[in-house]
Amino acid sequence: MRSLIEALRGRPGPICAAVLILLFIAYAFVVPLFSADPFSMAGMSILDAFSPPVWMDGGTAAMPLGADDQGRNLLTAMAYGLRTSIMVGGISVVIGLVLGGALGLLSGFVGGRIDAAIMRLADVQLAYPALLLAMVIDGIATAALGRGRSNEMSIAIVTVSIGIAFWVQYARTIRSSVMIEREQEYVAAARVTGRTNTAILIRHILPNVMAPVLVIATINLGIAIITEATLSFLGIGIPATYPSLGSLIRNGNAFLQSGEWWISVWPCLLLVVLVIAVNVLGDHLRDHFNPKIRGRS
Amino acid sequence: MTAPLLEVRDLSVVLSRTERDLPVLDKVSFDIAPGEVLGIVGESGAGKSMTGVAIVDLLVPPLRRSGGTITLAGDRLDRLTPRQMRRVRGKRVGFIFQDPMTSLNPVLTIGRQLTDTMRRHLPVSRSEARERAISWLTRTGLPNPARVFAAAPHELSGGQRQRVVIALALCAEPDLVIADEPTTALDVSVQAHMLQLLRDLHEETGTAMMLITHDLGVIAKMADRVAVLYAGRLIETAKTQALVTEPLHPYTAGLMQATPAPDETGVMRVRAIPGSMPGIGAAPSGCAFHPRCGRAQDICRQTPPPLADAGGRAAACYFPLHREAQP
Amino acid sequence: MIIYTVGRILQTLLVLLVISFIAFLLVATLGDPLGILLPPEASLAERQELILRLGLDQPMLGRFLHFLWGMLHGDFGLSYRTQQGVGAMIAARLPATIELAFVSLLVTLFVGVPLGIVCGVKPNSVVSRGVMLVSIAGITLPNFVVGVLLIAIFSVQLGWFPSFGRGHTVDLGGWTTGLLTVSGWQAIILPAITLAAFQVTFVIRMLRTQLLEVGQSEHIRFARARGLSERTVWFSYAMRNALLPTITMLALQLGNVIAFSVVTEGVFAWPGLGSLFLQSVQSADIPVIAIYLIFVGAVFMIINLFVELSYPLLDPRLRKGRA
Numbered sequence A: 001m002r003s004l005i006e007a008l009r010g011r012p013g014p015i016c017a018a019v020l021i022l023l024f025i026a027y028a029f030v031v032p033l034f035s036a037d038p039f040s041m042a043g044m045s046i047l048d049a050f051s052p053p054v055w056m057d058g059g060t061a062a063m064p065l066g067a068d069d070q071g072r073n074l075l076t077a078m079a080y081g082l083r084t085s086i087m088v089g090g091i092s093v094v095i096g097l098v099l100g101g102a103l104g105l106l107s108g109f110v111g112g113r114i115d116a117a118i119m120r121l122a123d124v125q126l127a128y129p130a131l132l133l134a135m136v137i138d139g140i141a142t143a144a145l146g147r148g149r150s151n152e153m154s155i156a157i158v159t160v161s162i163g164i165a166f167w168v169q170y171a172r173t174i175r176s177s178v179m180i181e182r183e184q185e186y187v188a189a190a191r192v193t194g195r196t197n198t199a200i201l202i203r204h205i206l207p208n209v210m211a212p213v214l215v216i217a218t219i220n221l222g223i224a225i226i227t228e229a230t231l232s233f234l235g236i237g238i239p240a241t242y243p244s245l246g247s248l249i250r251n252g253n254a255f256l257q258s259g260e261w262w263i264s265v266w267p268c269l270l271l272v273v274l275v276i277a278v279n280v281l282g283d284h285l286r287d288h289f290n291p292k293i294r295g296r297s
Numbered sequence B: 001m002t003a004p005l006l007e008v009r010d011l012s013v014v015l016s017r018t019e020r021d022l023p024v025l026d027k028v029s030f031d032i033a034p035g036e037v038l039g040i041v042g043e044s045g046a047g048k049s050m051t052g053v054a055i056v057d058l059l060v061p062p063l064r065r066s067g068g069t070i071t072l073a074g075d076r077l078d079r080l081t082p083r084q085m086r087r088v089r090g091k092r093v094g095f096i097f098q099d100p101m102t103s104l105n106p107v108l109t110i111g112r113q114l115t116d117t118m119r120r121h122l123p124v125s126r127s128e129a130r131e132r133a134i135s136w137l138t139r140t141g142l143p144n145p146a147r148v149f150a151a152a153p154h155e156l157s158g159g160q161r162q163r164v165v166i167a168l169a170l171c172a173e174p175d176l177v178i179a180d181e182p183t184t185a186l187d188v189s190v191q192a193h194m195l196q197l198l199r200d201l202h203e204e205t206g207t208a209m210m211l212i213t214h215d216l217g218v219i220a221k222m223a224d225r226v227a228v229l230y231a232g233r234l235i236e237t238a239k240t241q242a243l244v245t246e247p248l249h250p251y252t253a254g255l256m257q258a259t260p261a262p263d264e265t266g267v268m269r270v271r272a273i274p275g276s277m278p279g280i281g282a283a284p285s286g287c288a289f290h291p292r293c294g295r296a297q298d299i300c301r302q303t304p305p306p307l308a309d310a311g312g313r314a315a316a317c318y319f320p321l322h323r324e325a326q327p
Numbered sequence C: 001m002i003i004y005t006v007g008r009i010l011q012t013l014l015v016l017l018v019i020s021f022i023a024f025l026l027v028a029t030l031g032d033p034l035g036i037l038l039p040p041e042a043s044l045a046e047r048q049e050l051i052l053r054l055g056l057d058q059p060m061l062g063r064f065l066h067f068l069w070g071m072l073h074g075d076f077g078l079s080y081r082t083q084q085g086v087g088a089m090i091a092a093r094l095p096a097t098i099e100l101a102f103v104s105l106l107v108t109l110f111v112g113v114p115l116g117i118v119c120g121v122k123p124n125s126v127v128s129r130g131v132m133l134v135s136i137a138g139i140t141l142p143n144f145v146v147g148v149l150l151i152a153i154f155s156v157q158l159g160w161f162p163s164f165g166r167g168h169t170v171d172l173g174g175w176t177t178g179l180l181t182v183s184g185w186q187a188i189i190l191p192a193i194t195l196a197a198f199q200v201t202f203v204i205r206m207l208r209t210q211l212l213e214v215g216q217s218e219h220i221r222f223a224r225a226r227g228l229s230e231r232t233v234w235f236s237y238a239m240r241n242a243l244l245p246t247i248t249m250l251a252l253q254l255g256n257v258i259a260f261s262v263v264t265e266g267v268f269a270w271p272g273l274g275s276l277f278l279q280s281v282q283s284a285d286i287p288v289i290a291i292y293l294i295f296v297g298a299v300f301m302i303i304n305l306f307v308e309l310s311y312p313l314l315d316p317r318l319r320k321g322r323a
Helices: A002-008 A010-033 A074-110 A112-126 A130-145 A151-165 A167-181 A185-192 A197-233 A245-253 A262-289 B048-055 B082-088 B110-121 B128-141 B145-150 B158-170 B188-205 B214-223 B242-245 B250-257 B299-303 C002-030 C031-035 C044-054 C060-072 C084-121 C128-139 C143-157 C182-215 C218-225 C230-252 C255-268 C273-282 C285-316
Strands: B005-014 B024-031 B037-041 B063-072 B093-096 B176-180 B208-213 B224-232 B233-239 B308-310 B311-314 C168-171 C175-177
Touching: A010 A262, A074 A112, A074 A151, A074 A167, A074 A245, A112 A167, A130 B214, A130 C002, A130 C255, A130 C273, A130 C285, A151 A167, A151 A197, A167 A197, A185 A197, A197 A245, A197 A262, A197 C143, A197 C218, A197 C255, A245 A262, A245 C143, A262 B311, A262 C128, B005 B048, B024 B048, B024 B063, B037 B048, B037 B214, B048 B063, B048 B176, B048 B208, B063 C273, B093 B128, B093 B158, B093 B188, B093 C044, B110 B128, B110 B145, B110 B158, B110 B308, B110 C230, B128 B145, B128 B158, B158 B176, B158 B188, B176 B214, B188 B214, B188 B224, B208 C044, B208 C230, B214 B242, B224 B242, B224 B250, B233 B242, B233 B250, B242 C175, B242 C218, B299 C143, C002 C060, C002 C285, C031 C168, C060 C084, C084 C175, C084 C182, C084 C230, C084 C255, C084 C273, C128 C182, C143 C182, C182 C230, C182 C255, C230 C255, C255 C285
Parallel strands: B024 B233, B037 B208, B037 B224, B093 B176, B176 B208
Antiparallel strands: B005 B024, B005 B063, B224 B233, B233 B311, B308 B311, C168 C175
16 A cells, blocks of 8 residues: 555646545445435436436536436436446456456466466457457356346346456466566575465465556456446446446436437546546556556657 | 868757757868768767768757758758758768668568669669669679569678668769768678778779778778767868878877777777766867876866868867977 | 468367357357247157257267357357347348448548558647547547447437438348448448547557657668658658558457447447347347357457468568468
8 A cells, every 4th residue: 555655656647546536436435325325216206307407497406417317316326326336347356356366376386287278268268358258248147047137136247247357367467477486586495494385375476466466457447347337338237227337328328319418428427537547547557566668658 | 182072061960958959069070072981980979970960961859960061062961951851862972871780671672672762863764773773782792683682681691781781872873972880780700891892882983981980990991081089079180091100189099009899888988098088968178088188288178179280181189199280 | 381371270270169169068058949949838758859859968079069060051050039040140230240340440541540640750740749639538438438429419419420220221132231322321420430439549559659669760760861752761661660560459459349349339229240249148149149259259360360461461571481
């Protein structure tokens, strides 16, 4: 954490990005504490349906960004949607990290046939973009688990799908780190003194792979959030009856034609700003922890 | 003496920076007569290459020409528009680059690079250009020229590539060739052959040559006259024979004692003289050589010595090694 | 060279075989052909007979070979959703997707390449700086957001182009084309721009980086020292060097382009392969998903192979000594 703060010192762009991300997180997790879930009956008020933003004719101060077709206050609905998006993005990154990390460690430590098998699988997977793969996994999960699925289950499916789609990068990074580190003298020394593999792993290898993995995770967080939004927008992720940035945009998209632009534009904007902030931070961390490419555009 | 082919007067080059410009070349003047070979010597960073590049206006920013005149057979090159300058390059002034490994376009055939250059400057048809290209490849001593014509650079050895580079510089029949360290990047075994080739082609075509090198051995073999550069200033010019036997400037004398050799960083340095040449923007007041000079007096530390002409040779020194040249 | 080519082709076929096997496993383990082909009241004997007929009692390997054999003869199985042959469904959707890809490639070539050259040749000009600034949007905006924004501006606000569908199409002996009617062209413009947004940005940035690098190289300085015109220097000499890495990187991005085509088709209800794939994912139509996977993998790898094998045409360094 200290090195993270160190990495940001004196860099206005990345600092702004980090502050924005913190603000978004606060918005996403604090607003729901004080408002009724707009996707429950209590949160909807059909009388306010299609209420425009406050500065337009017919707007009300109670709903500064307007309301959607069900009369949901967009300011609250977006907080709920953002919460889902951040959680899906974050948890899927953790799933990808744990899965990729485990396979990468296995590959690097054991080597031989297991290594070859895991790496070939990675090669085949790389023929497909993560977005497409996440769609396929989502489809397979739906087929395996049955079609009539609940909101919670579809969220879990989307999260796991995205997580699985992203394991390769972590596995490769960790594998190469392990392969380099295990040849180092201190690891040999630790082994001679009777340390177990697990102890060596935690004491020596983990600290060395933290920085690159952290960088990949930050960059992947942005991609994961986009992937969730894309899947939900296309109707194969989180259903429209549950809020996420993607499902909000999908919902609003239906009313774009009839002029109620605010229903889709606000969540679009929120998504874009969030993703740009995450990318700026990720790029900066990558440059900071990889001195070789520092200073290049 | 016939009218010079190239007249360079007070040529100055600076490294542009936001705070202030740093001088790289400081009022360098010299002539080259038609058919003459002028050697330019100096250590790395003395400004030899800059002189050549500045003449054909190929300085890369932040380097830029800040003053002086360049006259080629009566035409002021320093006043030409970029478009006119492109007609001079290759056609009237050929340029031989130092490193044959990087000077040729890796994805185009040798023939294409030669014919493009000829067709740009000479009124020749495609087939004539091809014939001439093959004839040039033959003249530069390449075996099987028809095969080389169709070859890509990577198929040739370093020495062969340098022969191609020479053919490229000469193929539009320029009056003047600037050769920037034409043998430095080559194997020692190939260097002698390359010098012989340059010598032969020079005699055949009668073209004048500006030979930039740090190697006095090369100068002794090739040059009619020599100009010595130190820290961006011309400090001595003389006929090769006179310079080698009776150097006037103490620095030139030091050069004679030890041909510069690469130091641990690969930079050519004169080891016989204590200290090292000041870098860009770090020249001391007065004569730039005074901190390393055993003969330096107060005046050397205050005012830079002018290049004093004395009987066809000149040296910028208040206390030259041979009395008769003293200003 | 020939040995190398054959080797690469065999390697590609091997990977395709692995992908086919994974796809087959999906169909074999997740599919329920009996439930689709038989009425619910079918007797046990009827079930038994169908199992025998479809070879479902065979070992996995035998069934896989059967699956491959079928594919080689144009039998790609039946869709759970529509009960139609998957091959016919894909064939019907293919023209729309190919036309979309083609037009977006045109956009990439006629917008991306010139702008990339401008940014590489004159990196400090106002135009270049503007282009680079806008290109940030092309990189960070999610593909579907680009589509939504284009619809909001050009079909809702300005009403210039339709927001969905292909317009009028003409049937040319099994190939339905929208490129012969005005409404077809109107309909394809927004989706093509959406799909091209990523590639255009990518080409601009790659060409710029490459040209800046090549422009400083020694052989370009030498070309200038020989008096070659700026046009020759940039277009015949520098471009040749910059093109190869750009094409390589673009070919590596092909997978992303395929994924984005799914998104684009979804946004614009474009009746192509991507929409078919989306519908299949929504309804868990495993046979179609499986064949689509094989199809995309094959296209991806064949184009990559093609690009790789055509390198020697662009770079003589690669012409010899590869065997």
